[in-house]
Amino acid sequence: MKYLLFTYEQDDEPINLNKTPEEQFKIEYFYQIVDTAIQSMELRFQQFEEYSNMFGFLYFPEKLRSISENDSMKCCFDLDISLRNGEKHDIDGAELFFELKILRQMIPEEFNKSIEVLQLLVYDHSIYMHCLLAAATEAVADRVTACSV
Numbered sequence: 001m002k003y004l005l006f007t008y009e010q011d012d013e014p015i016n017l018n019k020t021p022e023e024q025f026k027i028e029y030f031y032q033i034v035d036t037a038i039q040s041m042e043l044r045f046q047q048f049e050e051y052s053n054m055f056g057f058l059y060f061p062e063k064l065r066s067i068s069e070n071d072s073m074k075c076c077f078d079l080d081i082s083l084r085n086g087e088k089h090d091i092d093g094a095e096l097f098f099e100l101k102i103l104r105q106m107i108p109e110e111f112n113k114s115i116e117v118l119q120l121l122v123y124d125h126s127i128y129m130h131c132l133l134a135a136a137t138e139a140v141a142d143r144v145t146a147c148s149v
Contacts, residue, residue, distance in 0.1 A: 061111045
């Protein structure tokens with residue numbers, strides 16, 4: 001027997017008693033689906049935040065143009081470290097930093113999307129391979145984010 005500590009407490013009643021089929025459906029299925037959807041969205045936003053922390057300095061050309069040289073270098077090396085797998089890595093932080101330093105001067109003021117920077121790099125047959133790889137990654141991330149929202 002359960003002891004009631006407060007006057008407003010009552011015994012738990014089973015879900016099935018005195019419930020209409022609509023209420024049972026809501027409790028047994030609908031709320032379960034909503035809880036799963038909320039957890040999935042929370043996970044997606046956490047992943048997006050991680051990607052933003054990793055690639056955030058590349059998201060917007062105006063941010064890339066306005067970031068200080070020290071912050072830019074730190075971001076490039078942080079990106080290099082986060083994309084490493086042991087001794088293997090796709091991006092060299094130092095090379096990316098020097099390429100971005102030059103690229104920052106080449107980006108026209110009217111560019112405000114990473115896809116425009118990617119198109120500029122592809123059109124110019126860029127030798128800036130690290131910038132091209134980073135811009136392509138950001139353009140894909142922008143598309144995936146737009147599609148999943």
